[in-house]
Amino acid sequence: MRLINPGRQLYQSTIGTTRQTTSLFRSILQKSTLRNAVSRYQHFATNGSPTVAASEATALDLAKTRNIGIIAHIDAGKTTTTERMLFYSGFTRRIGEVDEGSTVMDYLPAERARGITITSACITFDWNGNTINLIDTPGHADFTFEVERSIRVLDGAVTILDGVAGVEAQTEKVWKQANNYNIPRIAYVNKLDRVGAAFGRTVKEIGLKLGAYPIVCQLPFFDGPKGEEVFRGVVDLISKKFFRWPARSDGMNAEVFDFEWLENNLPNLYEEAVTARGALEESLTSIDDNLISIYLETGVMTEQNIKDSLRKLVIKGSGKGYLVPVFCGSSFRNIGVQPLLDAVVDLLPSPSEIPPIAISYPGEEIVEGEDPKKEVLNVEPDFLCALAFKVVNDAKRGPMVYVRVYSGTLQRGTVLFDTNLGTSERANRLLRMYADDATEIQSIPTGHIGVIVGLKHVRTGDTLISEADSKHHHHAPKHKGKKKKLGKTTPHSTLQLKPIDVPPPVFFASIEPASLSEQKAVEEALAILLREDPSLHISIDEESGQTLISGMGELHLEIARDRLVKDLKARAEMGSIQIGYRESIVYPLAEPVHKVYSRELAGKILKAGVQANVYPSESAPTPPAYSTSEVISLGGDNFLTLTIIPPTPPEAPKHHQHHPHPPPECPPLEEILPTTLPYELLRGALVSGTEAALARGPRLSYPMQSTHVHLMFNPATDFYGPTESTHAAITSAARAAIVAAFKQAEANNGTAILEPVMNVSITVPESDLGKVINDISSHRGGFVLGFEEEENAYSRIDNSSATSIAGTDLSIPSIMKDNRISPNFYIPPDFDMRSDKTDLTDGLGGRDEMKIVKAKVPLAEMVGYLKHLRSATQGRGTFVMSVENFEKVSGNRLNAILDAGKW
């Protein structure tokens, strides 16, 4: 379907004679009330001219800037809604359709082909004199990292819900992610044009399943003969206006009516609108004392009063998911999007209204009793601090680094210091992005988003400051309680904006270059892929020489393959995608293993010794009393205890029965180690040796997990002088000792194969609940933790009568009272606007209610589950999962893994 703005011209000349005008519409137009009551939604039209986004001056006005994202579960309509936003803002001249693969936002070929959003693009457009930086986030669970990476640069978000599916497991997941990052948000119930859509029911689910207090700000309007009603408009309860869109139009123009007109023409809808407006006022006054005062003083509650109050509530209270204003529409039918954009500007915060951002200084001494995460960035005009939240390798422009500036101004030509990598690069070109079009700019000020072109090293997630600042020190902020050491300052060069937690990869595949001569090109392409997406991992299996790529999910790796082969033109093949099992130690060895590595290389002798023992991670080793040790965390729940044993043990103290000597104190490291062996070198070598050994388990070559390695190094016997015991020699000795220890553990049956176990939430119609639970627990080796009946949902909600929002004068009335929904929580009935008075809301309305089953299931049993679930539930079931932990495999699954053998 091609919609090239039908009606726009017509609209601009006369009202009401468009081709799409329905007979009802025509009859309304003939009524005399029209002249008084109908006005055009003016700024819809004024925004209609396709100018390219905001002027530079508007773009710099922070109060008129919104960095927002659209977050939702897959297929809720993010892309469709975004495309409408771009169209109504005048940014695009025609509406892109997801189903045709012509959208502006989903611009990677792989995205167009699959019709889903894979990488988030940032686009800047103008709405009513405000600059909106819209960051499109993907909804697929495999891209959790991608979602979180974009979520954390948002100042606010629109959560889109599917009006038919309601709150699904995936919605819960994204809702929680937004809570984690404290993102103020509004909700938009989309797809109200579809059969089975119910606004009221979705509002109810927001309260029950998400535990948020829904504040209904709009009501939907359905029009047409009984039984054939179509969704045509919305009643805005804040402005007390009724918007109606002509049928089958591009939605550019809506008619606007006031409540008086509504009363005279659509009395049922009017009646409900009055009730809903009352509920809105009641909700707000019960939370916001200030609004009551205004009301008591003036006797009225103006549109502005309500907006101010709602704005305050959204900024202070919706970030943790306590409450959410709810809007409605059908993006596909071009209904409701412009009022949603108004709500974005009116209710979501500007960059200057967000709480300060968390930072950390990795490696900084942590003062006991203090949470190092509590430090926040001091925003100063002269101190540049930005986050590279996305790196995209553009075919034409090369690597493009998307940044959000948190402090100072990023000027073109600044030499940037990457505090994660410790490298410096000059920002030679700056761009503001309009999907894949761009304009060159001179600077990116605080609170803004832009692109740096031409950086060679910066990766997604890195923190950038100016090189000049990196040489200075940061004065640690004053801490309550214990003070840091006096005079202690931390170099700016270690400052990092709160990092994102990357879940462990659970799928992997091999990458084979087409020929040996392609090897280098393939490696380069892989490096680009890793810069773009740090949730991918590359490892090289030393024994087979194979390159392995691992990631979060099957789709994640398939996309990586497409990107590698199709976009980056690497001539390589990816092997089949397999589950990334792990190996682990179950029992420690009785005796440690001592190995001396000795090898002649080009006439030089390399020689070093190391002693190793291996333990399950929960039973840490006990180093000898007379030694010095350090415990190092290596990720994957693996640890290394590194013990240095002093060369000359002190003489055994003489036995004094009555005056036992205290145990001798170990001398400091500088005294234990030979001057030719600095601790940093020794430590570095032992850590690399351990990492190499942990990469390959003894049984099936899967990486080790939850393993604690204990290395002991005695300089007197293990060090053969600086020319023989080099970094490489010590690394090899450590590796050989650990590998030997693993082999011995394996021979003693002291190892295990671990498998990823997933936390699964499955949304199913109630009638299929038994079938699904039975399948999970009897056929898939899963463990059902429970399913959410409404009662269970109740118990998750804070049952105290009010949830106060820390540091504010606001308290949110609990939506529960005596295990029932509080009367303050208004649910619009799903009737009237359709056919008269069949309230669909009762019993969640005619529809088989959806339940959410929570279970722990081995990943191996979840492969291909979506297809199974769809067929078992007539296509209505959906699920999300995330890695819970790694657990020992047994029974049939272990046999299958062992039969498959080494990969």
Ligand SMILES: Nc1nc2c(ncn2[C@@H]2O[C@H](COP(=O)(O)OP(=O)(O)OP(=O)(O)O)[C@@H](O)[C@H]2O)c(=O)[nH]1
């Ligand atoms: N009937 C109807 N269909 C809609 C509406 N909005 C979106 N759709 C359809 O729903 C499907 C998914 O829409 P998208 O916009 O791609 O959803 P998305 O949330 O961006 O999906 P991902 O990018 O894959 O996460 C498409 O087929 C759309 O045409 C709506 O308001 N009404």
